[in-house]
Amino acid sequence: DTEVTQTPKHLVMGMTNKKSLKCEQHMGHRAMYWYKQKAKKPPELMFVYSYEKLSINESVPSRFSPECPNSSLLNLHLHALQPEDSALYLCASSQEGGNKVEQYFGPGTRLTVT
Amino acid sequence: SQQGEEDPQALSIQEGENATMNCSYKTSINNLQWYRQNSGRGLVHLILIRSNEREKHSGRLRVTLDTSKKSSSLLITASRAADTASYFCATDEGAGSYQLTFGKGTKLSVIP
Numbered sequence: 001d002t003e004v005t006q007t008p009k010h011l012v013m014g015m016t017n018k019k020s021l022k023c024e025q026h027m028g029h030r031a032m033y034w035y036k037q038k039a040k041k042p043p044e045l046m047f048v049y050s051y052e053k054l055s056i057n058e059s060v061p062s063r064f065s066p067e068c069p070n071s072s073l074l075n076l077h078l079h080a081l082q083p084e085d086s087a088l089y090l091c092a093s094s095q096e097g098g099n100k101v102e103q104y105f106g107p108g109t110r111l112t113v114t
Numbered sequence: 115s116q117q118g119e120e121d122p123q124a125l126s127i128q129e130g131e132n133a134t135m136n137c138s139y140k141t142s143i144n145n146l147q148w149y150r151q152n153s154g155r156g157l158v159h160l161i162l163i164r165s166n167e168r169e170k171h172s173g174r175l176r177v178t179l180d181t182s183k184k185s186s187s188l189l190i191t192a193s194r195a196a197d198t199a200s201y202f203c204a205t206d207e208g209a210g211s212y213q214l215t216f217g218k219g220t221k222l223s224v225i226p
Contacts, residue, residue, distance in 0.1 A: 004156070006156075031212055033212070040221075041218070041219075042202055042216035042217060042218055042219055043157065043202075043216055045213060045214070048212045048213070050212065055212065056212065056213065088154065090156055090157070092156075092157075094212070101144075101145055101147070101162070101206050101212075101214070102147065102159045102162055103157075103159065103214060104159065105149075105156035105157040105158070105159075106156050107155050107156045108154070108155065108156050110154065
């Protein structure tokens with residue numbers, strides 16, 4: 001199974017809502033990532049988890065809160081977002097250690113903040 | 115931060131032609147990868163070339179790496195309409211770093 005799944009596929013939320021994005025992989029990868037991608041731009045790294053511990057936070061606003069409940073799951077909790085946070089949110093995973101740096105991406109969640 | 119710079123930004127070719135995309139980067143790297151992204155979808159890993167390699171092939175893909183010029187190229191031979199997508203290069207600095215730095219991407223359109 002080389003698939004990373006993300007739910008939901010689309011999400012529309014108001015600026016006062018609280019929602020969560022979910023990501024799951026069953027490849028035994030111990031590194032998981034959240035990226036944000038605006039239209040016609042490359043993905044921008046937000047967070048990296050390694051062995052379920054947050055290892056990189058790219059100065060992301062606190063209205064985005066990541067969580068890694070176990071080695072297969074990654075959540076991104078959203079609260080009080082702004083319209084400029086509308087984007088495609090991508091989850092990815094990779095093996096831990098060595099030179100195994102290929103990342104496997106999910107299909108993304110298209111988020112619209114109204 | 116964006117390290118890789120792809121050119122051209124957009125490329126339109128006829129089916130059957132070859133497509134060449136270039137990527138330049140600024141710092142020393144451990145690996146360089148190429149990813150494909152169909153419109154509004156996730157990225158798919160295509161090929162990885164290590165800093166001590168100069169050329170790599172995978173099916174219709176050929177990647178070259180010139181570390182002295184800090185540049186790489188991706189050649190897709192005998193293109194197909196299904197190759198229509200955006201292509202990104204991504205670099206990592208190794209030493210346990212999980213961070214990939216993506217280039218701005220090339221949007222390839224293959225006309226049937």
